[in-house]
Amino acid sequence: MDALLSIRKLQKKFDQRQLLNIENLSIAVAQAYVLTGSNGSGKSTLMRILAGLESADTAEVKFLGEAVSLSPYPRVMRDAIVYVHQHPVMFSTSVADNIAYGLTVRGVPKNIIAEKVEEAIAWAGIAHLRKSIPTYLSGGEKQRVALARARVLEPKLLLLDEPTANLDGAAREQVIALIPTLVGEGRSVIMACHDRDLIALPGVQRLKLRDGTLEVKEINLPH
Template sequence: MSIIQINTLSHRFADGSLGLDHVSLALNEGELSVIAGANGSGKTTLLRHLNGLLVAQSGDVRVCGLSVKKDPSAARRLVGMVFQDADSQIVGETVYDDVAFGPENLALPRDEIDQRVSRALAAVDLCGFENKRPHYLSGGEKRRLAIAGVLAMRPKVLLMDEPFSNLDFPATVRVLDQILELHQNGHTIVITTHDLEKVIAHTQRLVIMAKGRVVQDGHPEKIIHGIQDYGIRPPCSVQLGRGIRPWAS
C-alpha cells in the first residue's frame, strides 16, 4: 500500500537549472527504500518535497492521501527528515532539550513530552545522555540525536539524507543498526545515498536517479548491475561477482 504518491513532480531552481524532471513514484508503507544517484541527481531535492520543505512547482506529492502543497504542516507531522548535516538540526542546549523541541512546539503536556523524549532516546540508544551538550557528542551520536528528535514527533515516514556521511566505521555501524531496528519496528524509511555499500543488502527497494529523473526502480538484485553508468559505485561484493551481501559481515 502506497504511503507517499509522487505524480509528475518537477522543480526548477532560482538559477533556472532543473532539479526534478517529471518524477513519478509510489513509496510503500513499511518499506525500507533507498534512492541513489550521483551528486546533483536530484535525491535531496526530491526528499525535501516529501515533507513540504520544498513546494511542488509542477506535479503533486501526497502523503496518506493528503496534498503536501495544500497542507505542508500536516505533511511534516507525517514525514520526518534527518538532514545530512546533523549539526544543522540540533537546536537544544542539552540532549533532552533538543529532542523535546518538536513536542514542545506541539504544545503537548509535560508528561507526554517526557514520555516521547524517553522513548525516542531509548530507540537510538542514547539513554543517560539527557543532560549532555549536543555539540560535544561524536558525529555518530549527533546523527542518532537527530533521529531521536524526529522520532519524538512520531512520524509515519522517516527520511534520511546521506545518513552515513562523514562517519567513521564504528559510528556507521551503530547508525545502520539503529536504522534497521527502526525498520523492524514498523517504520517506513527512505534513505538517499550515493554510496550503496553500507545499506544495499538491507533494502527491499532501490530507486536510481540521474539528472532529476527516476531512471531505474525495483528490487536491488534486479537493477544493481550497470548502476556505474549513472555515476554510482557498485558495492564491492557486486564488483567481485558475489551478488549483494551485508556490508558489515
C-alpha cells in the same frame, strides 16, 4: 493497499534547467528506500520537496490514499513526515531537551514527553550522553540524537539526508543498526546516500536518480 505517498509527474526547474522529471514516485508503508545518484543529480532537492521545504510542479499527489497538493504543504504531511539533515542542528541545552523539542512545540503534556524521551534515549543507545552538551557531541552521536528526536514524533515517513556521511566505522554501524528498527515499527524511510552498507541492507529498495528521472531497482532480499 494504497501507498503511503504517491506522486505523478513531479517536475522541478531551476531557471531553464530541468532538474527533476519524475513520472511516478510511490512510497509504500513500512518500507525502506535508498535514494542514489551522482552529486548534483537532485537527491537533496527531491528530499526537500517531499519535506515541504521546496516547491515543485505535480500532476497528482496522494497521501494515505487522499488527494493533496504540495503547495501549500498540507498539515497531514507536515505532521507525518520528518526530515533529518545531514548535519543536524543541536540546541546547546541538553540531549533530552533536544529530543523533546518537537513534542514541546506540539504542546504534548510534560509527563508524556518525559516518557517518550526516555524511551527514545534507550532506543538510540545514548543514555551515556544524557549530561553531555549537545553542541560538543561527535557526528555519530548527533545523528543518533537527531534520529531519536525524529522518532519521538511518531512519523509515518522519515527522510534521512546522508545519515552516515563522515561517520567513522563504529558510529556508522550504530546508525545503520537503527534503520531496520524504524521499519519494524511500521515507518517508511527514505535515505539519500552513497553508503554501500545502507544500500545493501536487506529489504531496502533502491531509487536511482539519473538525468532527472527515477529508476526503481529490485528490493534487496535477505541473504
